[in-house]
Amino acid sequence: MELPPKVFYGIMAVLGLVSPIAGFAAGGPLGMAFGLFAFLVIGGAVVCLWEPSIVRSAFSLLATFGGAAGLFLLLGADFLAVSQILIYVGGILALILFGVMLTPPDLTERSVPRVAGAMIAVGLAVAWVAAKVSATVSWAQAETLPRPGGHAREIGVGFLDPAGYVIVFELAAVVLTVALVAAVYIARRRKLDYDQEGSAA
Amino acid sequence: MGLGAYVAVSAALFALGVTVIIARRNVLYVLMGIEMILNAANINFVAFNRFNGDGLDGRMFAIFVIILAAAEAAVALAIVLNVYHLFQSVKPSEADLMRE
Numbered sequence: 001m002e003l004p005p006k007v008f009y010g011i012m013a014v015l016g017l018v019s020p021i022a023g024f025a026a027g028g029p030l031g032m033a034f035g036l037f038a039f040l041v042i043g044g045a046v047v048c049l050w051e052p053s054i055v056r057s058a059f060s061l062l063a064t065f066g067g068a069a070g071l072f073l074l075l076g077a078d079f080l081a082v083s084q085i086l087i088y089v090g091g092i093l094a095l096i097l098f099g100v101m102l103t104p105p106d107l108t109e110r111s112v113p114r115v116a117g118a119m120i121a122v123g124l125a126v127a128w129v130a131a132k133v134s135a136t137v138s139w140a141q142a143e144t145l146p147r148p149g150g151h152a153r154e155i156g157v158g159f160l161d162p163a164g165y166v167i168v169f170e171l172a173a174v175v176l177t178v179a180l181v182a183a184v185y186i187a188r189r190r191k192l193d194y195d196q197e198g199s200a201a
Numbered sequence: 202m203g204l205g206a207y208v209a210v211s212a213a214l215f216a217l218g219v220t221v222i223i224a225r226r227n228v229l230y231v232l233m234g235i236e237m238i239l240n241a242a243n244i245n246f247v248a249f250n251r252f253n254g255d256g257l258d259g260r261m262f263a264i265f266v267i268i269l270a271a272a273e274a275a276v277a278l279a280i281v282l283n284v285y286h287l288f289q290s291v292k293p294s295e296a297d298l299m300r301e
Contacts, residue, residue: 027202034202038210041244045217045237054229061233064214068240071207075251077260080267084243087267092236092274099229099278103291109226118224126216130209155264158257165261172268179272187279189286 002112008050012043034074040067049119052110058096065089079152207248215241228281228291232274239270 016039023035044063051057065088072081158164218237221230243263250259284296 023202031202034206038206041210041240042213042217045214045221048230048233048237049217049221049224054227057230057233061236064237064240068214068244071210071244072247072263074202075207075247077247077251077263080243080247080260080263083264083267087271088236088240091271095274095278096229096232096236099232099281102282103229103285106227106291109292110224115220115224118220122216122220122223126212130212134205154257155260158261168261168265172265176268176272179276183275183279186276187282 003050012047015039016043030074033070037067037070037074040064041071042067049115050110052107054100054105055097058093058100061093061096062089065093079155204248204252207244211241211244211248214238214244226292226294228284228293231293232277232281235277236270236274239266242266 016036019035019039020032021035023038024032027034040063044060044065044067047060048057048064051060065084068088069081069084072078072084159169160166215238218234218241220234221237222234225231225234243266246259246263246266250256250263253259281291285291287298288295290296
């Protein structure tokens with residue numbers, strides 16, 4: 001069963017209108033924002049899964065990452081929201097788009113039965129775990145607790161505090177350096193490749 | 202909106218990420234699925250941190266997850282380009298040199 005793109009995106013647009021309204025009905029203005037961001041997160045992921053064109057899939061991740069940044073804002077983690085936009089949208093998404101541009105597209109690769117089968121399998125697994133979790137965990141107490149700090153200053157102090165996260169901070173710096181140098185090393189074209197091209201030509 | 206709502210969104214994003222990895226036959230989709238899964242984990246970390254009172258631990262964890270995701274994306278892109286160069290294909294099932 002192949003949905004025409006117009007029908008699919010029409011359904012997504014209707015859901016995008018309904019979810020903020022449903023959120024507003026459930027929790028006022030904050031609930032409305034939550035509904036919008038939750039729709040962006042999940043709708044972007046659904047479009048990425050469904051869309052035959054990999055360029056559109058990659059761009060739909062924009063909605064997912066942006067919506068996650070909005071959820072971080074709602075949770076009071078403003079520094080994290082900004083870093084999410086900077087790193088995910090500005091960095092990782094751009095890297096994925098480079099990958100898309102440097103490899104050939106294949107518009108016939110998506111198959112509806114495989115997507116549907118995977119959705120059913122993973123959906124059953126997640127539903128089973130969710131049923132187990134919601135039966136054993138009590139979610140009731142949390143909402144009245146005070147909202148913790150965690151703005152840029154506190155996070156910066158936490159990074160440099162010897163009793164805090166300074167070791168992990170240094171470790172992250174080393175990991176980033178090693179990973180980026182390694183990425184350049186792996187991605188470069190070797191002299192052998194040029195020689196082969198020269199002999200083939 | 203309580204903790205349960207955020208955890209539900211995160212679970213849905215995680216499930217969609219796994220589905221993308223399973224259902225699509227392109228290494229770049231695997232990358233996208235991994236990023237979705239990491240994002241779902243991040244939403245969980247921040248939500249539990251917010252509703253669990255004191256401390257910064259959840260946010261710090263989320264920041265380190267973002268850092269590692271950036272490093273992973275760079276290395277994975279380099280690997281994807283190399284695999285394409287070697288096999289002339291981006292299908293994960295065709296990178297099977299070690300089987301021979």
